[in-house]
Amino acid sequence: MGKKKECPNCATEIPEESKVCYICGYEFPQHKTKGKVFWIAGIVLLILFMLSLVKFLFGIFR
Helix, strand or coil, X not given: CCCXXXXXXXXXXXXXXXXXXXXXXXXXXXXXHHHHHHHHHHHHHHHHHHHHHHHHHHHHCC
């Protein structure tokens, strides 16, 4: 048998990979780490782009 988790609504033990409790229908919250990674990567790329643009513009006006 695989790992189990407990439904916070009805205390039924269900498989850990379940997204919905098969007894009461409770929907387990989904982890949103993918969205955070994309936001952070986007912000880092934007900052790098802005720094490159500033360096380029200061190079032209010297």
